[in-house]
Amino acid sequence: MVVYVTYQGTTQTRFDHDYYVTSHLPLVMRAWKQYGLVGVSAFFPPIVQAGTIAICECVFRDEVALKAAFTSAEVPEVMADVPRFTDSSPARVRAVGL
Template identity: 50%
Template structure:
């Protein structure tokens, strides 16, 4: 299993529609990347004063090859085009593998 973390940073002026993200965007991600090895995707919203990380998506893939397959798939264009519907923040990706 390999994790892909997608984080969004901002401040009190950054638009982020949590409802759209959890009810529309995450199902789109699962539909687009599921056939490539995405097993789960979950959203987290850190408690803060509104500055820094405003949202984190944890995507669990079968392995690193599955992440590459998903990211390089034609469906990724649709996933990325949807970002403008819920935020002005730019998503940042990072990976983690179990020790």
Template identity: 60%
Template sequence: MTSSNERVTVYVYYRGTPDTRFDRDYYTNHHLPLCMKAWGQYGLLSCRAFYPAIDEDGTIAICESVYRDETAANAAFGSPELREVMADVARYTDATPIRVRGLPL
């Protein structure tokens, strides 16, 4: 468990096949900036996208989001802006986002 003043990393990943619709350009250039605009005010410090080197069944995209602390992450995911961010998902994929929190080793 993290202390209240440690940075929190949240990973959002998407699973599918090479045929699953996922617009990387839209995700990188529109959705992630939308997340920063919506949640930067709560303490989102950065978010970056990663894509597999080869197309195969499994993970098709990963986003690493770093929050100032636990309070910031909770505030962002409980914010009124969550609705706008989630509504944007349909614009770039049919896959369901899966959110997990990473813990430092």
């Protein structure tokens, strides 16, 4: 099961790529690995422009793992870290392979 977390913004939107990759994503892995998160990856557009400014791919073992992570006691800690790297709000999109 894959969930994409996207961040939208403008050329003025603050987004610290380094903090996101070196601090936030490891926090996400530590928080949700115990529930079945098997990997996270970050993707950024090659140029600064309005629209999608970052995408995170979160791969979970299955639907049960995804639900357990997103309803876990660790959610507040993960979400409290978001203002440290951006002033954009994350949006989640689930992907299903065909």
